[in-house]
Every structure is written in structure tokens, then in C-alpha cells.
Amino acid sequence: MFTGIIESAAKVVLLKKDNTNLHMSLSCDLTQELKIDQSVAHNGVCLTVVAIDGNQYTVTAIEETLNKTNIGTLKEGDIVNIERAMKMNARLDGHIVQGHVDQTAICTEAIDNDGSWIFSFEYDSKLNNVTIEKGSICINGVSLTVVDSKVNSFSVAIIPYTYEHTGFKTLSVGDKINLEFDVIGKYVKRLMSL
Incomplete structure (x- = not known):
């Protein structure tokens, strides 16, 4: 669950196709606070952190995600809005956002x-x-x-x-x-x- 209040901007540093999947490595000022298996919204798309290496982290978008969002149109160097999942004891400053693009x-x-x-x-x-x-x-x-x-x-x-x-x-x-x-x-x- 997210709020739609953007925490940071991440820069796409590497895009790697793997069959029908896309592995996307990004860098941002929040990388050191992320954990593997954590849900992070990328341009409103909930993706799971699968790897962390220094100031970069990687998420994977599957074919379903690539077909229904703009993730597949991103290029290296593009900027992506990111937000970590909300804490249940925090204020809901935006609105209820699921991270599931319609x-x-x-x-x-x-x-x-x-x-x-x-x-x-x-x-x-x-x-x-x-x-x-x-x-x-x-x-x-x-x-x-x-x-x-x-x-x-x-x-x-x-x-x-x-x-x-x-x-x-x-x-x-x-x-x-x-x-x-x-x-x-x-x-x-x-x-x-x-």
C-alpha cells in the first residue's frame, strides 16, 4: 500500500532483457535504506527489490507489467518517481494507492x-x-x-x-x-x- 507521495527520484542505470522479463537497475539516495524483497513503487508500479549493489538496486518487471505500464518504454538515464510502501501507523498524506496500474x-x-x-x-x-x-x-x-x-x-x-x-x-x-x-x-x- 502506498500514498502517492513521492519520496525520491531514481535514475535508470541499466536495463537488461531476460526472456519476457526486464531487469531494471536504478540509483537513488534511498538505496542504502532498501532491503531485498521490499516493495517499492516505480512510476506507480509496485516492484520488488531483488538485488542491491552499492548505490544501485534492481527490480524485475514481468511481461504483464511491461504490457500494461510505461516501464517498458524507459531508457537508461530516465528518471523514475519512487515511493516505499507506507507504514500503517503513519499519516496518509496522499490517497490510498495500491501500486497496481490500471x-x-x-x-x-x-x-x-x-x-x-x-x-x-x-x-x-x-x-x-x-x-x-x-x-x-x-x-x-x-x-x-x-x-x-x-x-x-x-x-x-x-x-x-x-x-x-x-x-x-x-x-x-x-x-x-x-x-x-x-x-x-x-x-x-x-x-x-x-
Whole structure:
């Protein structure tokens, strides 16, 4: 379980294909605090630490993960938002995030709003995920509030701190991002369709 409050940025230092799997080695300032078998969200994708070597650690993404997220599009040198699993006795500063990406979306607009930024995204509505204005959404692991909600698109407003401390500062129009929709909203939508 995660909160969507990003702890650090990790740099992809090595990508290694192994049959249908992808081993991804990263470096970040939290490496020394990680343990093998620990769950860490990478751009909102829950992956298990399988090796630690100095200031680098390695996680493995299987074919299912590569097919449903943007992990397979990463390149060496890319920056990834990371968050360790939450402690059950800690504040929930973001919202309930499982680290299970529902689908991807494409950034359709990035507007510098003179002190903040507005990012817009379009996703495939046939997968039956929904957003609501002022509802929660997790984009590449970052817990955010929906500003403008439509059937297959939405926008979010980014404050300077979030822009500077996450991958939003490198996000461009056309980039593929990971989406995890609000877990409570998903259950309500499912119950309403029965």
C-alpha cells in the first residue's frame, strides 16, 4: 500500500532483457535504506527489490507489467518517481494507492501557468475507468487531484514543489504515463454495474 507521495527520484542505470522479463537497475539516495524483497513503487508500479549493489538496486518487471505500464518504454538515464510502501501507523498524506496500474494515458497538453502547471491526459475509456472533478488520481505514482474530468480525459494542476521533485519536470506532450484510478471509485463503479 502506498500514498502517492513521492519520496525520491531514481535514475535508470541499466536495463537488461531476460526472456519476457526486464531487469531494471536504478540509483537513488534511498538505496542504502532498501532491503531485498521490499516493495517499492516505480512510476506507480509496485516492484520488488531483488538485488542491491552499492548505490544501485534492481527490480524485475514481468511481461504483464511491461504490457500494461510505461516501464517498458524507459531508457537508461530516465528518471523514475519512487515511493516505499507506507507504514500503517503513519499519516496518509496522499490517497490510498495500491501500486497496481490500471492503464496508461498520453499527455496531451502541458501548460506553464506562471507559477503552476496544468497537465492534460487522454486515456482509453473502453476500459471503464473514470475520474471525477476533485477526485484522486495517481499519475506515475504521484497522488493528485483531478481538475477537469471528461469521459476519456482529465487535467491536473501541479504546484512548483511537485513539479521540481517528481518526473513532471521532464514530462512532455505525447509521453505515455501510468494511471491508477481511485480504488474506492473503482469499487463503487463495479457495484453500480451489477
